[in-house]
Amino acid sequence: MALIELTGIERSFTLGDSEVHALAGLDLAINAGEYVAVMGQSGSGKSTLLNLLGLLDHPNTGAYRLEGRDVTTLTADEQARVRRERIGFVFQSFHLVPRLTAAENIALPLMLAGIEPAERSRRVDKALQDFGLANRADHRPDQLSGGQRQRVAIARATIMQPAVILADEPTGNLDRATGEDVIHLLEMLNAGGVTLIMVTHDAALGARARRRVVMQDGRKMTDEAT
Amino acid sequence: MKLPDTLRFATRAATGYPLRTFLMVLAMSIGVAAVVVLTALGDGARRYVVNEFASLGSNLVIVLPGRSETGGFNPVNAVTSTPRDLTVGDAQAITRAPAVLRTAPITVGTSEAVFNGKLRDVTIVGTTADYLKLRRMELAQGRFLPAEDANAAVAVIGAKIQSELFGNQPALGQVLRIGDRRLRIIGVLGQSGQGLGMNADEVVILPVTVAQAMFDTNTLFRILVEARGRPLIEQARAQALEIVKARHDGEEDVTVITQDAVLETFDRILGTLTYGVAGIAAISLAVAGILVMNVMLVAVALRTNEIGLLKALGAEAGAIRNAFLAEATLLSASGALVGYLLGQLGAFALRTAVPTLPAYPPDWAVIAALLTALSTGLLFGVMPARRAAQLDAVQALAKR
Ligand SMILES: Nc1ncnc2c1ncn2[C@@H]1O[C@H](COP(=O)(O)OP(=O)(O)O)[C@@H](O)[C@H]1O
Ligand SMILES: [Mg+2]
Numbered sequence: 001m002a003l004i005e006l007t008g009i010e011r012s013f014t015l016g017d018s019e020v021h022a023l024a025g026l027d028l029a030i031n032a033g034e035y036v037a038v039m040g041q042s043g044s045g046k047s048t049l050l051n052l053l054g055l056l057d058h059p060n061t062g063a064y065r066l067e068g069r070d071v072t073t074l075t076a077d078e079q080a081r082v083r084r085e086r087i088g089f090v091f092q093s094f095h096l097v098p099r100l101t102a103a104e105n106i107a108l109p110l111m112l113a114g115i116e117p118a119e120r121s122r123r124v125d126k127a128l129q130d131f132g133l134a135n136r137a138d139h140r141p142d143q144l145s146g147g148q149r150q151r152v153a154i155a156r157a158t159i160m161q162p163a164v165i166l167a168d169e170p171t172g173n174l175d176r177a178t179g180e181d182v183i184h185l186l187e188m189l190n191a192g193g194v195t196l197i198m199v200t201h202d203a204a205l206g207a208r209a210r211r212r213v214v215m216q217d218g219r220k221m222t223d224e225a226t
Numbered sequence: 227m228k229l230p231d232t233l234r235f236a237t238r239a240a241t242g243y244p245l246r247t248f249l250m251v252l253a254m255s256i257g258v259a260a261v262v263v264l265t266a267l268g269d270g271a272r273r274y275v276v277n278e279f280a281s282l283g284s285n286l287v288i289v290l291p292g293r294s295e296t297g298g299f300n301p302v303n304a305v306t307s308t309p310r311d312l313t314v315g316d317a318q319a320i321t322r323a324p325a326v327l328r329t330a331p332i333t334v335g336t337s338e339a340v341f342n343g344k345l346r347d348v349t350i351v352g353t354t355a356d357y358l359k360l361r362r363m364e365l366a367q368g369r370f371l372p373a374e375d376a377n378a379a380v381a382v383i384g385a386k387i388q389s390e391l392f393g394n395q396p397a398l399g400q401v402l403r404i405g406d407r408r409l410r411i412i413g414v415l416g417q418s419g420q421g422l423g424m425n426a427d428e429v430v431i432l433p434v435t436v437a438q439a440m441f442d443t444n445t446l447f448r449i450l451v452e453a454r455g456r457p458l459i460e461q462a463r464a465q466a467l468e469i470v471k472a473r474h475d476g477e478e479d480v481t482v483i484t485q486d487a488v489l490e491t492f493d494r495i496l497g498t499l500t501y502g503v504a505g506i507a508a509i510s511l512a513v514a515g516i517l518v519m520n521v522m523l524v525a526v527a528l529r530t531n532e533i534g535l536l537k538a539l540g541a542e543a544g545a546i547r548n549a550f551l552a553e554a555t556l557l558s559a560s561g562a563l564v565g566y567l568l569g570q571l572g573a574f575a576l577r578t579a580v581p582t583l584p585a586y587p588p589d590w591a592v593i594a595a596l597l598t599a600l601s602t603g604l605l606f607g608v609m610p611a612r613r614a615a616q617l618d619a620v621q622a623l624a625k626r
Contacts, residue, residue: 054538076542080540080541084540087540091623099238099242100238111228112539114227156539
């Protein structure tokens with residue numbers, strides 16, 4: 001059984017009186033533990049695909065099965081729970097809460113899940129150690145470098161031990177060297193068993209993935225594994 | 227998301243934007259403080275008047291010259307011109323009424339008192355021996371006016387007059403000159419305080435006929451009548467009116483009021499006033515409520531990204547709604563608390579500035595102000611919180 005199974009997915013937006021098919025006739029299956037790079041030109045539907053996989057968006061038609069379960073028919077609260085427990089997001093623009101410290105940002109998913117404060121701080125401390133942020137715990141985002149911010153974001157995405165990490169151009173706002181570090185970190189997590197799905201239009205980064213899905217006009221153009 | 231976490235999250239959000247929070251709390255606290263101070267003022271005035279009347283004595287019926295049209299007490303009618311004199315004879319006649327315990331005729335005027343070259347303006351009260359008991363006053367030294375001799379050239383002086391004119395010297399037995407009369411001081415009143423705007427510490431009390439002669443008048447300012455008991459107040463009033471009417475050729479040319487009626491009227495007027503100012507002040511609370519809504523709507527707009535993120539991290543719509551609602555409640559609650567403290571401080575300042583005014587805010591006003599502040603905050607916080615909860619996650623995340 002595949003971790004992710006998309007069949008016949010359509011997602012269209014109406015802009016004025018024209019209809020944009022962001023995703024059209026998309027079938028995709030991804031197994032647990034895979035490392036997939038989603039590539040393609042700007043506007044080809046990469047972000048829409050990722051949002052859909054993360055249950056932030058809904059297809060107009062088609063089925064999405066996550067860990068064997070049809071998740072498109074779940075209620076909004078049930079979907080929130082799936083996001084909380086099974087999915088971790090990493091964004092291009094980090095999306096840290098500016099008034100909270102690094103530790104508090106990492107703790108957010110634990111807090112939303114209602115986990116006890118003692119257990120929370122234990123797990124956050126460990127994450128801070130693991131991600132090399134131990135001496136940055138009490139720093140607010142504006143006191144951190146870009147690379148550190150993305151590391152906080154990755155720590156936050158993995159703190160609930162999700163099945164899959166969805167990263168939309170995670171190095172887009174970073175310089176080359178820092179981007180390398182972040183990719184390395186994500187690859188380490190993947191090596192630890194987490195499924196990694198990463199949008200990028202950097203061919204060199206795409207080449208590092210074990211599988212590349214190239215999108216064009218909302219369709220899967222190529223899907224190759226190495 | 228658990229309640230303590232929701233509260234902590236909301237607190238962090240409130241303290242994360244200190245200027246906004248400060249302005250918000252200020253607006254709400256001004257509303258609450260206004261209610262507290264204004265009702266303290268209104269209720270203080272009411273209590274002041276009520277105390278003043280109560281200090282006159284108890285079971286009191288007052289006969290005023292002049293007819294009041296409404297029959298009830300009306301401060302304007304009470305000072306209209308006198309058609310027929312109200313006399314000492316009238317007072318004596320009323321004393322014989324069955325429901326009446328005692329009476330005291332009163333003539334009031336001002337004059338200058340001189341002792342040993344020291345000169346002072348004084349309020350002269352001309353009355354009879356029963357005045358002391360009727361007003362429940364105490365003597366510090368000597369005796370009060372004699373009951374037997376209504377023409378005696380004697381005077382009883384207030385405590386302040388004694389200290390100002392005589393200092394440490396004994397006043398008893400000394401001769402005080404008032405106008406062109408020389409009066410022997412036979413008594414000094416104990417310290418008392420206010421009584422209907424007339425400070426009993428600053429009066430000189432003379433036999434009524436002496437005072438009337440001094441002011442060259444036959445009429446009285448009023449006659450104080452004490453009923454034999456509380457249940458007999460109404461009877462005493464009717465009998466007094468009947469007697470004076472009979473003595474004035476059947477014409478009802480006096481007004482007889484009971485202390486209770488006067489008290490009730492003032493109580494009602496000033497009570498209504500207090501509700502009025504409370505209402506006006508409450509409007510500022512409603513305005514503050516609308517401000518809460520706007521501030522929270524701006525907060526939702528400014529934090530759209532954050533809301534999208536929380537959704538991506540798996541927050542249910544309810545958790546987001548609660549967080550924003552908690553923030554609105556927190557802001558209005560701290561506004562209410564600060565306002566309450568400011569209001570109490572204001573009331574304290576009022577009492578310090580005007581010590582005779584018991585300017586304490588009534589409990590109902592304080593509770594109403596706090597409840598209104600909290601509920602408007604909550605009420606006006608609902609709409610922005612719901613708007614936050616209903617945001618589309620993808621669009622919220624994409625917004626810059
Ligand atoms: N909310 C939206 N409203 C209208 N059109 C949208 C919306 N989101 C995406 N699109 C359109 O869908 C297509 C795919 O967008 P997107 O998935 O963001 O592309 P990519 O991430 O590959 O650059 C684009 O043509 C884009 O303009
Ligand atoms: Mg994109």
